[in-house]
Amino acid sequence: MSNTGKVMTSQLRNVARSRWIAGYAILLALxxxxxxxxxxxxERALLSLLNVVLLLLPLVTVVFGTLxxxxxxxxxxxxxxxPVGRGxxxxxxxxxxxxxxxxxxxxxxGIPLLVLGGGGPAFPGQAVMLVTVGVLLTxxxxxxSLCVAVLIEDRARGLGAALFVWLFTTLIYDxxxxxxxxxxxxxPLEGPLLGMMFLNPVDLGRVLLLLSFDVSALMGYTGxxxxxxxxxxxxxxLALLMLAVCAAVPFLLxxxxxxxxxx
Amino acid sequence: xxxxxxxxxxxxxxxxxLEVLRGVDxxxxxxxxxxxVGPNAAGKTTLIKxxxxxxxxxxxxxxxxxxxxxxxxxxxxxxxxxxxxxxxPEQLSGREVIGLLTAVRGRRDGLDEELIARFxxxxxxxxxxxxxxxxxxxxxxxxxxxxxxxxxxxxxxxxAGLDPVAAGLLKDKVLRAPGDGTTVILTSHIMSEIEELAxxxxxxxxxxxxxxGPVAALLERSGERRxxxxxxEMLAGAAA
Numbered sequence: 001m002s003n004t005g006k007v008m009t010s011q012l013r014n015v016a017r018s019r020w021i022a023g024y025a026i027l028l029a030l031x032x033x034x035x036x037x038x039x040x041x042x043e044r045a046l047l048s049l050l051n052v053v054l055l056l057l058p059l060v061t062v063v064f065g066t067l068x069x070x071x072x073x074x075x076x077x078x079x080x081x082x083p084v085g086r087g088x089x090x091x092x093x094x095x096x097x098x099x100x101x102x103x104x105x106x107x108x109x110g111i112p113l114l115v116l117g118g119g120g121p122a123f124p125g126q127a128v129m130l131v132t133v134g135v136l137l138t139x140x141x142x143x144x145s146l147c148v149a150v151l152i153e154d155r156a157r158g159l160g161a162a163l164f165v166w167l168f169t170t171l172i173y174d175x176x177x178x179x180x181x182x183x184x185x186x187x188p189l190e191g192p193l194l195g196m197m198f199l200n201p202v203d204l205g206r207v208l209l210l211l212s213f214d215v216s217a218l219m220g221y222t223g224x225x226x227x228x229x230x231x232x233x234x235x236x237x238l239a240l241l242m243l244a245v246c247a248a249v250p251f252l253l254x255x256x257x258x259x260x261x262x263x
Numbered sequence: 264x265x266x267x268x269x270x271x272x273x274x275x276x277x278x279x280x281l282e283v284l285r286g287v288d289x290x291x292x293x294x295x296x297x298x299x300v301g302p303n304a305a306g307k308t309t310l311i312k313x314x315x316x317x318x319x320x321x322x323x324x325x326x327x328x329x330x331x332x333x334x335x336x337x338x339x340x341x342x343x344x345x346x347x348x349x350x351x352p353e354q355l356s357g358r359e360v361i362g363l364l365t366a367v368r369g370r371r372d373g374l375d376e377e378l379i380a381r382f383x384x385x386x387x388x389x390x391x392x393x394x395x396x397x398x399x400x401x402x403x404x405x406x407x408x409x410x411x412x413x414x415x416x417x418x419x420x421x422x423a424g425l426d427p428v429a430a431g432l433l434k435d436k437v438l439r440a441p442g443d444g445t446t447v448i449l450t451s452h453i454m455s456e457i458e459e460l461a462x463x464x465x466x467x468x469x470x471x472x473x474x475x476g477p478v479a480a481l482l483e484r485s486g487e488r489r490x491x492x493x494x495x496e497m498l499a500g501a502a503a
C-alpha cells in the first residue's frame with residue numbers, strides 16, 4: 001500500500017471511531033426521514049432537503065474538518081519524522097476526512113431516500129443529483145477546512161475562520177450578489193451574475209439542485225437565464241465539473257501551503 | 264551498518280522577525296555522539312527539525328549522506344527521532360503507534376525492542392497513550408526512536424522527565440549506539456550528562472555556531488575541568 005493509503009487507513013479508523021461522525025449520520029437520517037414522512041410529497045421533501053445539503057452539510061464539514069486537523073497535530077508531526085512525504089500525508093489526511101464525512105452523508109440521506117422513496121417519475125434522478133451535489137460539497141468544504149488548519153496556527157482563530165468560510169459561502173456571498181444586482185440594476189446582469197455564481201460552490205450546488213427539481217421559477221427572472229444555460233446535460237455537466245474545480249483549487253492551495261509549513 | 268553523515272551549510276531560518284538560525288555551518292562526525300548545546304532559544308530544536316525536514320530553512324542546505332534534504336522523504340528511513348515531548352496521537356495505544364510506524368516504514372523484522380523490554384513497557388502498550396504517565400510516555404518515546412535500528416539518532420532532551428534508573432538505561436543504550444554504526448545527535452541542558460555521553464560538541468548561541476569540536480578540546484582550551492564552567496565562560500565571552 002502507498003503511504004497515502006497507510007495514512008488514510010489510520011485516519012479513517014480514527015475518524016470513523018469518532019462519535020461526531022455517527023451523530024452526523026444519525027442527524028441527517030432523522031431529518032431526511034422526518035422530511036420524507038411529514039414534508040408532503042417526495043419532491044417537496046427533496047426541496048427541504050436541499051437546505052440541509054446547502055447549509056448544514058458545509059457547516060458540519062468545515063467545522064469538523066478544521067477541528068480534526070488541529071487534533072491530528074501529533075499524528076502529523078509523528079509521521080513527518082518518518083519516511084512519509086508531505087504530499088502523501090496531506091492527501092491521506094484529506095481522504096481520511098472526506099471519505100467518512102461523505103460516507104455519513106450517503107448513509108444518513110441515501111438510506112432513508114432509498115427506503116421511503118416517494119414522488120413522481122423524476123424522483124430517482126433528483127435524489128441522485130441531491131446525493132452527488134452533497135458528496136461534492138463535502139469534498140469542497142473538507143478542502144477548505146484543511147486550508148484553514150494549515151494556514152492558521154491557533155485553534156480558536158482557526159475555528160473562527162472556518163465559521164467565516166461557511167458564513168461567507170452560504171450568506172455573505174449572496175448578499176454581495178444582491179448588492180451588485182441592486183447597484184447595477186440598469187445593466188443587463190445575467191452574464192456577470194452567472195460568472196459570480198460559478199465561483200461559489202454553494203451557489204453552484206443550489207442552482208444545480210433547483211434546476212433539477214424544476215422549481216427555477218422560484219429564482220425569479222434570472223432563473224430563466226440559468227435555465228437556458230444549464231438545462232440539458234452539457235450545462236449540468238459543466239456545473240458539476242465546476243463544483244469539482246471548487247474542491248480541487250482549495251485542495252491544491254492547501255497542499256502548497258502544507259509543503260512549506262514549519263512544524 | 265554505515266553511520267549517517269550530516270553536513271549543514273549556511274543554514275538560515277527566521278520565524279517572523281526572529282532570526283533563529285543565522286548561517287549555521289557544521290559537520291556532524293559520523294559514528295560519534297554529538298551534543299548540541301546552547302542557552303534557551305539558541306536554535307537547537309530548529310536545527311534538529313531542519314535535519315528532519317520538519318522545518319524548511321530559508322536558505323542553506325542540509326546534507327544527509329551527501330543528499331540534500333528536500334522533497335524526497337526516503338532518507339528518514341535511516342533516522343530515529345525522539346522529540347522533546349512525545350507527540351503520539353492521543354487516542355492510539357502504544358501498540359497501535361508502533362503498528363502504524365512499522366506499516367509506514369514497511370519493516371516488521373529485525374526491530375530493536377530492547378528498550379521496550381528494559382523499560383517494562385509491555386503492560387502499558389495496550390492503553391491509549393493519553394492515559395500514560397509523563398514518564399512512561401517518555402520511555403515509549405525513547406523506545407520508538409531506537410526501534411528501527413537507525414543509522415542516525417536524533418534525541419531532543421532525551422532524559423527529561425525520566426527517573427534516574429530509566430535515564431541510566433537510556434544513557435547506556437545511547438553510549439552503545441556508535442558501536443552499532445549509528446551517528447547520534449542529542450541536545451541537553453544537563454552538562455554532566457553531556458560530559459558522560461558526548462564526544463563532540465556543537466555550541467550554538469543565538470543561531471550561530473560559537474564552537475564545534477571535541478568536548479575534550481574545549482575543556483583544554485578553557486582550562487576548566489568541568490564542562491559547565493567552560494560553557495559559562497564561553498557564553499560570557501560571546502556576550503561581551
